[in-house]
Amino acid sequence: MATPRFDIIGQALSDASRTRMLCELMEGRSFTNKELAGAAGITAQTATAHLRLLQDAGLVVAEKRGRCVFHRLAGPEVAQVLEQLAGIAPTDSLYRAQRHKAKDLAQVRSCYDHLAGPLAVAMTEALLARGHLRQDNGGFVAVAGPVWARLGVALPTATSRKPFVRPCLDWTERRLHLAGPLGTQILTQALAADWLRRPSRGRGLVVTQPGLRAFHDILGLGARLERINVTPPREDA
Amino acid sequence: MATPRFDIIGQALSDASRTRMLCELMEGRSFTNKELAGAAGITAQTATAHLRLLQDAGLVVAEKRGRCVFHRLAGPEVAQVLEQLAGIAPTDSLYRAQRHKAKDLAQVRSCYDHLAGPLAVAMTEALLARGHLRQDNGGFVAVAGPVWARLGVALPTATSRKPFVRPCLDWTERRLHLAGPLGTQILTQALAADWLRRPSRGRGLVVTQPGLRAFHDILGLGARLERINVTPPREDA
DNA sequence: GCAACACTGCGGTGCGGAGCGAAGTGTTGA
DNA sequence: TCAACACTTCGCTCCGCACCGCAGTGTTGC
Numbered sequence: 001m002a003t004p005r006f007d008i009i010g011q012a013l014s015d016a017s018r019t020r021m022l023c024e025l026m027e028g029r030s031f032t033n034k035e036l037a038g039a040a041g042i043t044a045q046t047a048t049a050h051l052r053l054l055q056d057a058g059l060v061v062a063e064k065r066g067r068c069v070f071h072r073l074a075g076p077e078v079a080q081v082l083e084q085l086a087g088i089a090p091t092d093s094l095y096r097a098q099r100h101k102a103k104d105l106a107q108v109r110s111c112y113d114h115l116a117g118p119l120a121v122a123m124t125e126a127l128l129a130r131g132h133l134r135q136d137n138g139g140f141v142a143v144a145g146p147v148w149a150r151l152g153v154a155l156p157t158a159t160s161r162k163p164f165v166r167p168c169l170d171w172t173e174r175r176l177h178l179a180g181p182l183g184t185q186i187l188t189q190a191l192a193a194d195w196l197r198r199p200s201r202g203r204g205l206v207v208t209q210p211g212l213r214a215f216h217d218i219l220g221l222g223a224r225l226e227r228i229n230v231t232p233p234r235e236d237a
Numbered sequence: 238m239a240t241p242r243f244d245i246i247g248q249a250l251s252d253a254s255r256t257r258m259l260c261e262l263m264e265g266r267s268f269t270n271k272e273l274a275g276a277a278g279i280t281a282q283t284a285t286a287h288l289r290l291l292q293d294a295g296l297v298v299a300e301k302r303g304r305c306v307f308h309r310l311a312g313p314e315v316a317q318v319l320e321q322l323a324g325i326a327p328t329d330s331l332y333r334a335q336r337h338k339a340k341d342l343a344q345v346r347s348c349y350d351h352l353a354g355p356l357a358v359a360m361t362e363a364l365l366a367r368g369h370l371r372q373d374n375g376g377f378v379a380v381a382g383p384v385w386a387r388l389g390v391a392l393p394t395a396t397s398r399k400p401f402v403r404p405c406l407d408w409t410e411r412r413l414h415l416a417g418p419l420g421t422q423i424l425t426q427a428l429a430a431d432w433l434r435r436p437s438r439g440r441g442l443v444v445t446q447p448g449l450r451a452f453h454d455i456l457g458l459g460a461r462l463e464r465i466n467v468t469p470p471r472e473d474a
Numbered sequence: 475g476c477a478a479c480a481c482t483g484c485g486g487t488g489c490g491g492a493g494c495g496a497a498g499t500g501t502t503g504a
Numbered sequence: 505t506c507a508a509c510a511c512t513t514c515g516c517t518c519c520g521c522a523c524c525g526c527a528g529t530g531t532t533g534c
Contacts, residue, residue: 005256005326006250006256006259006260006319006322006323006326007250007251007252007253007255007256008326009247009250009322009325009326010246010247010248010249010250010251010252010256011247011250011251012247013243013244013246013247013248013250013251014244014247014248014250014251015244015247015521015522016244017522017523018244019242019243019244019247022243023243032480032481033480033481033482034480034481042522042523042524043523043524043525044480044481044482045481045482045483045523045524045525046522046523046524047481048481048482048483049482049521049522049523050522058325059325066480066531066532067479067480067481067530067531067532068480068481068531069480069481077324077325078325080321081318081321081322081324081325082243084317084318084321085243085246085318085322086243087314087318088246088295088296088314088315088318089242089243089245089246252491252492254492254493269510269511270510270511270512271510271511279492279493279494280493280494280495281510281511281512282493282494282495282511282512282513283492283493283494284511285511285512285513286491286492286493286512287492303501303502303510304500304501304502304509304510304511305501305510305511306510306511
C-alpha cells in the first residue's frame with residue numbers, strides 16, 4: 001500500500017505540549033530546550049523527549065552550541081503546513097473567543113521567516129497593483145525597479161533555479177502574501193531599519209512611526225494601515 | 238494564549254488505522270463503516286470509535302441512509318491539507334520505495350472531488366497556455382470560450398462570490414492544478430463520457446482510448462500523455 | 475578544582491486509548 | 505414474525521506514553 005504516513009506527523013502533532021512548543025517556534029527563531037519547556041509548562045526532561053519526537057518526525061532540527069541546544073522549525077514548508085492546519089482546526093467557542101481576543105496581536109506577525117497577517121497581504125497587493133510584482137504560473141516574480149532598493153531588498157542578478165518569491169497562504173486572511181528569500185529580506189530589513197519591532201514574547205510585531213511613514217511613502221499604504229489598527233509604537237526603550 | 242489547536246487535528250491523524258481510512262476517503266467517495274473497517278484491517282466496532290473521533294475533529298461527516306452510515310471527508314479544504322501534509326511526511330526508505338512502486342497508479346488520480354497528478358497538471362498548463370485560463374491574484378479565472386463546452390463544463394453566467402476555480406497544490410508534482418467547482422465538473426464529465434474509469438479500489442484512474450483522443454483533440458495533450466505512461470485501458474467489461 | 479548550569483537517561487506512576495468479544499438497537503427483506 | 509444485516513454500546517485487557525524525581529554527562533565561569 002502506498003498510503004502516505006500521515007500518522008508520523010499526526011503523532012507528533014497529537015500532544016498539546018508539543019503544539020505549544022511548535023507555536024513558539026512558528027515565530028521562526030531558535031529556542032533552547034529550557035525556553036520551550038517553559039512555554040509548554042513542563043519540565044526540561046519531558047521537553048527533551050518531546051523535541052526528539054518532533055525531530056524524528058522531521059518537523060524540527062536541533063543545533064548544539066556550547067552547553068545549549070537550539071531548536072528551530074525544519075524549514076519554511078513546515079511552517080506553511082502548520083498555517084494550513086490552523087485554518088481547519090476545530091473552531092470551538094473558546095478558541096473563537098481567544099482568536100478574537102488576539103486579533104490585534106495577529107495584525108502584524110511573522111510566519112517563520114517572513115511577514116504574515118493583514119500588513120503582509122496589503123504590502124503584497126500594493127506591490128502587485130503598482131506592477132513591481134507579476135504573477136507567473138501560480139507564483140510571484142519580482143519586476144526590477146527602484147522600489148526594491150527602497151525596501152532594502154537586493155534582487156538576484158541571474159535568475160536562479162529556486163523561486164526567489166514564493167506565495168504563502170495566510171490562515172487568518174486566506175489570501176496570498178510574500179514568502180521565499182524576498183519575503184525574508186523584507187522582514188529582516190524592516191527589523192533592521194526599525195520599521196518593525198519584535199516584542200520580548202510571541203509572534204506579534206509592532207509598527208514604529210518611521211515604519212508607518214516608510215510603508216506610506218514607498219507603497220502608499222496609508223489608508224490600509226489605518227484599517228489594520230496597528231499597536232501604537234512604544235516610547236524609546 | 239491564542240495557540241491554534243493543532244493537537245485536535247493531530248490527535249485525529251496520529252493513528253495508522255485512521256490515516257488508512259482517510260486515504261480511502263481521499264478518493265472523494267462515501268464509504269460505509271464496514272468498508273472503511275476492512276480497508277484499515279480492523280473490526281467494525283473499532284472503526285466506529287475511530288470515525289466518531291474523526292467526526293469530532295471536523296475531518297469527516299456522516300450521513301445515515303437506511304441501516305447504512307456513509308462517511309466522507311468534510312470538505313475540499315480537508316483534502317487539500319492532507320495533500321500538503323503528505324508532502325512533508327518523513328521519507329523513510331520503505332516509504333520511498335512504496336511511492337516509486339505506486340508511480341504508475343498515481344499518474345492519474347482523483348483528489349477528493351477533482352483530478353490530480355501529472356494529467357491534471359498537464360491539463361491545467363495546457364488551458365493556461367491556450368488562454369482559456371488566466372491567473373488572477375493567486376487564483377485561476379476561466380475565460381469564456383468553446384473549449385469549456387467541449388470539456389462538458391458550464392461556466393456560471395454571473396460571477397458568483399465563491400471562487401469557481403481554485404488552485405490546488407499537487408504533492409507529487411508540487412505544481413498547481415484545477416480544483417473548485419470547475420475541477421469537479423471536469424472530473425464528473427470525464428467519468429460520465431468514459432474518458433476516465435474508476436477501478437473498483439483505490440484513488441487511481443485509467444484513461445480510455447476515447448479519453449486519449451479527447452484530451453489530444455481538445456487540449457493537444459498527445460505528447461504529454463505519452464510521457465505520463467497511462468495504464469492501458471481495459472477491454473470492455 | 476569546584477560550583478553552577480543545560481541538558482539527557484532511567485525508573486516508576488498513572489492515564490488515555492486501540493483493540494476485540496459479547497450483547498443491544500434499528501433496518502431490511504422473506 | 506423472524507432471520508439477516510449494519511452499526512453501536514459496554515466491558516475488558518493491554519500497550520504506549522506524558523510526566524516527574526533522581527542521577528549522570530558535558531560545558532562554562534570562578
